[in-house]
Amino acid sequence: MPTQKTVxxxxxxxxxxxxxxxxxxxxxxxxITPQTxxxxxxxxxVANGRVHTQYxxxxxxxxxxxxxxxxxxAGARVMTATSSQGLALMWEELHIASxxxxxxxxxxxxxxxxAPINIHCDHSDIMGARDAGWVILFAETAQEAYDNTIxxxxxxxxxxxxxxxxxxxxxxxxxHSIDRAEMMDDETVTSFVGDYVPKNxxxxxxxxxxxxxxxxxxxxYFEFKRSQRLAMDRAHxxxxxxxxxxxxxxxxxxxxxxxxxxxxxxxxxxxIGSTAGNARHVARGLRAKGVKAGxxxxxxxxxxxxxELADALKGVKAVAVMDRxxxxxxxxxxxxxxxxxxxxxxxxxxxxxxxxxxxxxxDVKTELIERVFTDLSDIASGATAPAGLTYLGTR
Amino acid sequence: xxEQLTEIRWHARAGQGAVTAAKLxxxxxxxxxxxxxxxPEYGPERMGAPIQAFTRISASPIxxxxxxxxxxxxxxxxxxxxxxxxxQRGLADDGVLIINTCTPPDTVRxxxxxxxxxxxxxxxxxxxxxxxxxxxxxxxxxxxxxxxTGIFTLEQIxxxxxxxxxxxxxxxxxxxxxxxxxxxYEEVQCS
Numbered sequence: 001m002p003t004q005k006t007v008x009x010x011x012x013x014x015x016x017x018x019x020x021x022x023x024x025x026x027x028x029x030x031x032i033t034p035q036t037x038x039x040x041x042x043x044x045x046v047a048n049g050r051v052h053t054q055y056x057x058x059x060x061x062x063x064x065x066x067x068x069x070x071x072x073x074a075g076a077r078v079m080t081a082t083s084s085q086g087l088a089l090m091w092e093e094l095h096i097a098s099x100x101x102x103x104x105x106x107x108x109x110x111x112x113x114x115a116p117i118n119i120h121c122d123h124s125d126i127m128g129a130r131d132a133g134w135v136i137l138f139a140e141t142a143q144e145a146y147d148n149t150i151x152x153x154x155x156x157x158x159x160x161x162x163x164x165x166x167x168x169x170x171x172x173x174x175x176h177s178i179d180r181a182e183m184m185d186d187e188t189v190t191s192f193v194g195d196y197v198p199k200n201x202x203x204x205x206x207x208x209x210x211x212x213x214x215x216x217x218x219x220x221y222f223e224f225k226r227s228q229r230l231a232m233d234r235a236h237x238x239x240x241x242x243x244x245x246x247x248x249x250x251x252x253x254x255x256x257x258x259x260x261x262x263x264x265x266x267x268x269x270x271x272i273g274s275t276a277g278n279a280r281h282v283a284r285g286l287r288a289k290g291v292k293a294g295x296x297x298x299x300x301x302x303x304x305x306x307x308e309l310a311d312a313l314k315g316v317k318a319v320a321v322m323d324r325x326x327x328x329x330x331x332x333x334x335x336x337x338x339x340x341x342x343x344x345x346x347x348x349x350x351x352x353x354x355x356x357x358x359x360x361x362x363d364v365k366t367e368l369i370e371r372v373f374t375d376l377s378d379i380a381s382g383a384t385a386p387a388g389l390t391y392l393g394t395r
Numbered sequence: 396x397x398e399q400l401t402e403i404r405w406h407a408r409a410g411q412g413a414v415t416a417a418k419l420x421x422x423x424x425x426x427x428x429x430x431x432x433x434x435p436e437y438g439p440e441r442m443g444a445p446i447q448a449f450t451r452i453s454a455s456p457i458x459x460x461x462x463x464x465x466x467x468x469x470x471x472x473x474x475x476x477x478x479x480x481x482x483q484r485g486l487a488d489d490g491v492l493i494i495n496t497c498t499p500p501d502t503v504r505x506x507x508x509x510x511x512x513x514x515x516x517x518x519x520x521x522x523x524x525x526x527x528x529x530x531x532x533x534x535x536x537x538x539x540x541x542x543x544t545g546i547f548t549l550e551q552i553x554x555x556x557x558x559x560x561x562x563x564x565x566x567x568x569x570x571x572x573x574x575x576x577x578x579x580y581e582e583v584q585c586s
Contacts, residue, residue: 008418008425008433120437173460177434178418180425180456277458284458361437363462 011142016041018149021189025076065093075201083109098133103156111171120361256305265294267376306342317380407472412533500586538579
């Protein structure tokens, strides 16, 4: 019988606890800033004998992902965590992990990239990795970060997927704030994730394989990439299925998108991560005043739930996308580009505007979200949408 | 105060234990089955620099994650911040400002031009030096907070301190903290 206990903990501690409960064989970590306290907490679990994981400290984030790739190819269940410049330094290894179809699970504390120097929350780091071939989950709360991490193991290791997964949470806002959450008992998580049976382990000497070979000039590189595309497409159904299974155990809902007020919304905000909570709070207030406001939160960014989004947003009179990262020179931020693309095939055009907000931890004041809804109400009643994207709340 | 949500903003200097206090308040409230948040405003760690921390307490799940702009309660752990930080910023008209100071509340009210919010003063530094033998004003302020706001009782905060400190500190240190909280509860002056 699953039993849960209520805890007051930071997002980082909850992710570390989830990882302990999933019992990886190996964790590599570069234990210097910009690392997270996830690996610090996990190191304590190892030192105290609460989990039997080979804990490897490495000399850089690049080496960290290299070590994870080696251990995963050998046949181990592998996890790590990173953030910001650390994720950026892993960049080439991220592609190797996904290209070798290694089901590594990595937590990322979503934070800004230099320059100028900034340690606070935005999505610049993770959005920079969006085309690296990893499944990417976003959490609104510490609770979701915990749940997503446990689901990540099953998604990554699913035979129809075999792709690495990033389970992400907003830097400081979610990583370092103490929040109320429900933690599942160890046995339930252990049995949910099950034992890892690697598919092509290098250490399985009875079935010798090689990984990451030369595949150029007439080799099967192109076909490998298509197989990755197909695996990511299949991940769509797997994410939903694993989410539903975990949801059945915990009683907490899971959707690749999660909506509020979209049954009859005339104005809506599409948003990712912790700001979804702020936006829902504002929408709740507006609905009490008769404004038909709605929220679409994107919880899984890769694979992108385009059909679900189009379905949720069709017929809405004005939609704002809130991007916490830039794609300089593009028509909008990364989320805007995805959403506009998802809506392209709808018979009726949905007016869509983009707001860049909260870069470098700039505080997402309630008043800013109210301003977005006011703009949307204006657009819905016939005002011309602002051209280009809007920087929300810059001085 | 809001019926549903109580927002507490802490002003202190780094090293005075505001983040711990914000957390202890949240944990105690959670034991009473409230939803909670406790977070510091993160920045470079510089001992003595002005910092803020935040606690939210609510009967229902808390969805907002931003800094607290319109607090119901402001707690100031260091009165030398008063001339340099606008501690009253956004404070609700029916809110309360709790300050670690020897100055009486009426004098503080006049000096800070506070119209309607309540002002509560307690010599947390003095109490801390008497009981803990060092200047650590955070735990006494928990006693003052209990008395002035009623978000939890003196017994509830003491029970929580005994439980959490029990894992880390000697009986002597725990007793000194309990004495500090109790004295601040008894001595806080409100206007």
